[in-house]
Amino acid sequence: MMVLASIFDTISIQHYLVLSTILFVIGVFGVLTRKNAIILLMCIELMLSSVNLLLVAFSTYFGDVSGQLFVFFIMVVAAAEATVGLSILVLLYRNTRSVDVGLFNKLKG
Amino acid sequence: MSIEQLIPLIIAIPLIGGFINGVFGKKLPKVIVGSIATFAVFTSFFLALSVFFKLEESVTVDLFTILNLENIQLNARFLVDNLSIWMTMIITGVGALIHLFSMGYMSHDKGYYKFFTYLNLFIFAMLILVLGSNYFMLFFGWEGVGICSYLLIGFHYSDVEKGLLNGLAARKAFIMNRIGDLGLLIGLFMLLANFGTLEYTELADKILTQGISYSEGALFIITLCLFIGATGKSAQIPLFTWLPDAMAGPTPVSALIHAATMVTAGIFLVVRSNFLFELAPSTQDIMLYVGLLTSLVTAFIAMRQNDIKKVLAYSTVSQLGFIFVALGMGAYTAAIFHVTTHAFFKALLFLGSGSVIHAMSDEQDIRKMGGLKKYIPITNITFLIGTLAISGFPLLSGFFSKDEILAHAMHHNTIIYILLAFSALLTAIYMFRLYFVVFHGSFRGSDEAKSHLHESPLNMTLPLIVLAVLSVIGGLLNIPSLLGGHHWFTHLLNENVAGLSRVAELHITDGETLMLMISASVLTLIALFFSYNVYVKKNNVPVNDHEIKGWTKLSANKLYFDEVYNSLFVKPIEWKSTKLYSLVEVVILNGIISSLTKLLSGLSELVKKWQSGKTDSYILWMVFGIVGLVIYYLVKI
Amino acid sequence: MNIETVFWILGALTIGSALMVILSTHPVRSILYLILTFFMISANYILMNAQFIAIVNIIVYAGAIMVLFLFVLMMLNLSQSNEPKSPVKMVAAAVIAGGSLLVVLVAAMRDSFVSASNIVSTTNQQGLVENLGKELFTTYVLPFEISSVLFISAIVGAVVLAKREKQIID
Numbered sequence: 001m002m003v004l005a006s007i008f009d010t011i012s013i014q015h016y017l018v019l020s021t022i023l024f025v026i027g028v029f030g031v032l033t034r035k036n037a038i039i040l041l042m043c044i045e046l047m048l049s050s051v052n053l054l055l056v057a058f059s060t061y062f063g064d065v066s067g068q069l070f071v072f073f074i075m076v077v078a079a080a081e082a083t084v085g086l087s088i089l090v091l092l093y094r095n096t097r098s099v100d101v102g103l104f105n106k107l108k109g
Numbered sequence: 110m111s112i113e114q115l116i117p118l119i120i121a122i123p124l125i126g127g128f129i130n131g132v133f134g135k136k137l138p139k140v141i142v143g144s145i146a147t148f149a150v151f152t153s154f155f156l157a158l159s160v161f162f163k164l165e166e167s168v169t170v171d172l173f174t175i176l177n178l179e180n181i182q183l184n185a186r187f188l189v190d191n192l193s194i195w196m197t198m199i200i201t202g203v204g205a206l207i208h209l210f211s212m213g214y215m216s217h218d219k220g221y222y223k224f225f226t227y228l229n230l231f232i233f234a235m236l237i238l239v240l241g242s243n244y245f246m247l248f249f250g251w252e253g254v255g256i257c258s259y260l261l262i263g264f265h266y267s268d269v270e271k272g273l274l275n276g277l278a279a280r281k282a283f284i285m286n287r288i289g290d291l292g293l294l295i296g297l298f299m300l301l302a303n304f305g306t307l308e309y310t311e312l313a314d315k316i317l318t319q320g321i322s323y324s325e326g327a328l329f330i331i332t333l334c335l336f337i338g339a340t341g342k343s344a345q346i347p348l349f350t351w352l353p354d355a356m357a358g359p360t361p362v363s364a365l366i367h368a369a370t371m372v373t374a375g376i377f378l379v380v381r382s383n384f385l386f387e388l389a390p391s392t393q394d395i396m397l398y399v400g401l402l403t404s405l406v407t408a409f410i411a412m413r414q415n416d417i418k419k420v421l422a423y424s425t426v427s428q429l430g431f432i433f434v435a436l437g438m439g440a441y442t443a444a445i446f447h448v449t450t451h452a453f454f455k456a457l458l459f460l461g462s463g464s465v466i467h468a469m470s471d472e473q474d475i476r477k478m479g480g481l482k483k484y485i486p487i488t489n490i491t492f493l494i495g496t497l498a499i500s501g502f503p504l505l506s507g508f509f510s511k512d513e514i515l516a517h518a519m520h521h522n523t524i525i526y527i528l529l530a531f532s533a534l535l536t537a538i539y540m541f542r543l544y545f546v547v548f549h550g551s552f553r554g555s556d557e558a559k560s561h562l563h564e565s566p567l568n569m570t571l572p573l574i575v576l577a578v579l580s581v582i583g584g585l586l587n588i589p590s591l592l593g594g595h596h597w598f599t600h601l602l603n604e605n606v607a608g609l610s611r612v613a614e615l616h617i618t619d620g621e622t623l624m625l626m627i628s629a630s631v632l633t634l635i636a637l638f639f640s641y642n643v644y645v646k647k648n649n650v651p652v653n654d655h656e657i658k659g660w661t662k663l664s665a666n667k668l669y670f671d672e673v674y675n676s677l678f679v680k681p682i683e684w685k686s687t688k689l690y691s692l693v694e695v696v697i698l699n700g701i702i703s704s705l706t707k708l709l710s711g712l713s714e715l716v717k718k719w720q721s722g723k724t725d726s727y728i729l730w731m732v733f734g735i736v737g738l739v740i741y742y743l744v745k746i
Numbered sequence: 747m748n749i750e751t752v753f754w755i756l757g758a759l760t761i762g763s764a765l766m767v768i769l770s771t772h773p774v775r776s777i778l779y780l781i782l783t784f785f786m787i788s789a790n791y792i793l794m795n796a797q798f799i800a801i802v803n804i805i806v807y808a809g810a811i812m813v814l815f816l817f818v819l820m821m822l823n824l825s826q827s828n829e830p831k832s833p834v835k836m837v838a839a840a841v842i843a844g845g846s847l848l849v850v851l852v853a854a855m856r857d858s859f860v861s862a863s864n865i866v867s868t869t870n871q872q873g874l875v876e877n878l879g880k881e882l883f884t885t886y887v888l889p890f891e892i893s894s895v896l897f898i899s900a901i902v903g904a905v906v907l908a909k910r911e912k913q914i915i916d
Contacts, residue, residue, distance in 0.1 A: 028728075028732055031725070031728055032725050032728055032729055032732070033725075035725075040724075101723070101724050101725065102723060102725075104722075104724070105721060105722025105723050106722060107720070107722045108720060108721055108722030
């Protein structure tokens with residue numbers, strides 16, 4: 001078991017903050033721009049991953065293991081969410097023969 | 110039971126009767142409904158009678174305090190003195206007889222139970238008016254009788270041919286009363302402002318005993334305003350035109366409200382405030398002249414009226430004018446005496462006319478009547494007695510009461526006496542005209558009406574008989590010393606009514622009384638023979654409408670009073686209100702409200718565009734929202 | 747070659763592959779780029795000595811979830827589909843939204859910088875499996891159990907939702 005020195009002896013936490021935020025924003029941009037429902041769900045996973053990254057960074061920074069445990073649980077939730085989301089997608093496809101999000105506007109009001 | 114317990118009972122029993130009839134009356138049989146109402150009023154009468162016999166000093170019965178502020182206290186309190194209990198007895202006594210009459214008269218009417226409810230409510234309101242111990246209770250009863258009068262005049266509002274007229278007559282009565290009420294209210298407010306109290310006893314105390322200082326001008330205006338209120342309710346010039354129109358209501362209503370009770374409310378008000386009026390001689394003069402003018406004018410109009418009830422209506426106004434003349438001279442007890450006898454014979458005459466109308470199958474034009482004495486004998490005799498009484502036939506009740514007023518007039522001013530005597534003469538002439546045209550001669554109506562002629566049932570003729578007896582013996586109340594009496598009634602009122610004992614008494618010698626009596630009797634007999642001559646001997650019959658000429662035209666058209674009022678007051682107000690309606694209501698108010706609604710719906714259209722149903726736009730706005738939130742927290746911290 | 751350079755290279759690669767996820771036209775390519783992104787993130791984890799998380803990231807995310815996505819994509823036969831382009835207005839709005847979000851978040855984080863004196867220990871041992879396991883099964887055992895319930899409900903839900911309806915034979 002190799003034990004590396006804490007990375008935060010050299011770089012500061014700001015770097016990881018910015019990196020994570022950029023990844024998050026890229027995810028948001030993807031959600032807003034893409035019309036394919038599957039890509040939409042993937043971008044959501046990307047957003048969740050960026051949050052994971054930040055959590056682990058902070059856990060390393062503070063030496064607290066709860067951060068990584070939380071990442072664990074986020075992964076659990078992400079997995080469940082992806083599963084259910086995809087099954088809903090399949091159902092939608094069956095009824096409408098398309099996964100274009102722009103077509104699903106029955107709640108227009 | 111003590112007086113304190115009886116008085117609330119006297120007032121409450123008609124209210125309860127009205128309530129029972131109002132709520133359950135629709136399902137009860139007609140006999141029960143009428144009996145409950147009549148019985149309630151009879152009970153009140155007997156209770157009032159027992160109170161009358163027990164009463165010595167004036168009694169105050171306190172119920173509860175309505176308002177208790179620093180400057181004003183308003184109490185629900187009753188004052189029982191001889192005046193109020195006497196009025197109570199008249200109201201309940203004559204009222205009970207009229208209730209009995211209505212049981213027969215209104216027996217074919219659909220709204221039977223409603224009628225009796227309103228009648229009982231009216232009695233309730235009128236009792237509060239006379240028994241109240243302060244002006245506030247009086248006003249409460251005043252308004253109450255106004256409403257009941259409105260309801261009862263317009264009772265047949267859904268009648269096919271006359272429904273609209275009935276409604277309009279009711280409205281006219283109410284509005285004219287309202288004008289008078291405004292005067293009354295101003296008077297009350299000024300009373301409160303100047304003296305700080307509305308209680309009769311406290312006011313009498315302050316003015317008579319304590320000698321509180323007051324301004325002459327204020328007192329003049331107060332009494333003038335009170336008189337205006339009385340003018341409205343008691344139908345004097347200029348607010349009298351509602352009374353003839355009010356004859357559109359059923360006859361018992363005319364008898365009760367517009368002959369015996371409600372129209373006497375104004376007179377009661379003045380008598381109650383006698384100490385105020387005694388200190389405002391200018392108002393007394395105004396009262397006198399207005400009353401005199403009213404009496405003469407309406408007597409003139411009555412000379413050529415052809416509806417049996419309208420003649421009686423104008424005669425009521427004329428008699429009330431008479432009484433106001435008496436009040437203007439400070440003859441308060443004489444006024445109440447005449448009110449009493451007037452209640453008897455006027456109610457008798459109205460009920461008699463009701464009996465005639467009933468026999469004539471609802472025909473009211475006297476030109477279509479005639480020779481009825483063969484067919485309806487009891488009505489004939491009682492009507493004759495009533496006519497004799499109102500004309501002042503010697504020794505009947507009207508003779509004594511008119512004579513007292515004439516005596517006061519002669520001492521006051523000879524010209525007024527002459528004019529008043531002339532008015533009495535006219536009264537006798539047109540009343541006998543009425544009697545002879547209706548009951549003598551030959552029948553002028555249709556054959557179909559002739560076949561229906563029948564005497565009224567007992568519950569209608571019995572009140573007639575009782576009232577006829579009262580009209581005959583009513584004079585016994587206040588017999589002058591000439592004939593061996595000692596003015597019992599005057600002493601009765603002077604005993605415990607505040608202020609009356611201080612009014613200067615009339616000192617009249619026996620010789621003068623005799624002369625007055627003889628001259629009055631002579632006038633009456635002249636009138637009797639004149640009418641007899643014209644209408645029986647020469648068989649003169651009132652002409653049809655299109656044949657009227659000359660001075661009779663003025664009389665028949667009621668001196669064009671209604672038309673003048675219409676063009677002076679009614680039409681401009683109607684014009685103004687239409688203009689205001691089309692401007693304010695339609696343009697401004699509607700415009701504001703509709704523009705408000707358009708604004709709102711426009712806004713909602715705008716907001717609706719946000720809900721596009723597309724996920725990406727939702728997420729976009731969510732992101733913007735988050736950005737906004739974070740900025741907000743950044744900036745705040 | 748110090749650690750900072752490694753960080754910069756890894757960071758650039760991560761961002762680059764993320765951008766390619768959203769910018770590529772072909773859905774399959776997007777998924778592949780996303781797998782690459784996950785690998786990069788795992789590398790970041792290893793850089794921070796979070797060994798367990800790194801491995802789990804690859805196994806769960808890149809291995810299971812992305813494969814699932816790929817399955818669905820293939821099953822629905824969308825690999826050749828052309829999706830309509832978003833209107834320019836939307837792209838512009840999205841850029842603005844994303845950009846402003848970025849700026850605002852960075853500014854917020856800059857402001858609330860936590861001082862270094864709060865750090866308890868810097869032994870950097872916390873990423874090791876032992877330590878993770880110790881915490882997980884003592885303090886966080888309840889969420890652990892509940893997550894298994896969550897999984898079961900997700901499975902049941904997915905099966906119920908995607909089941910084919912029975913054809914009713916008249």
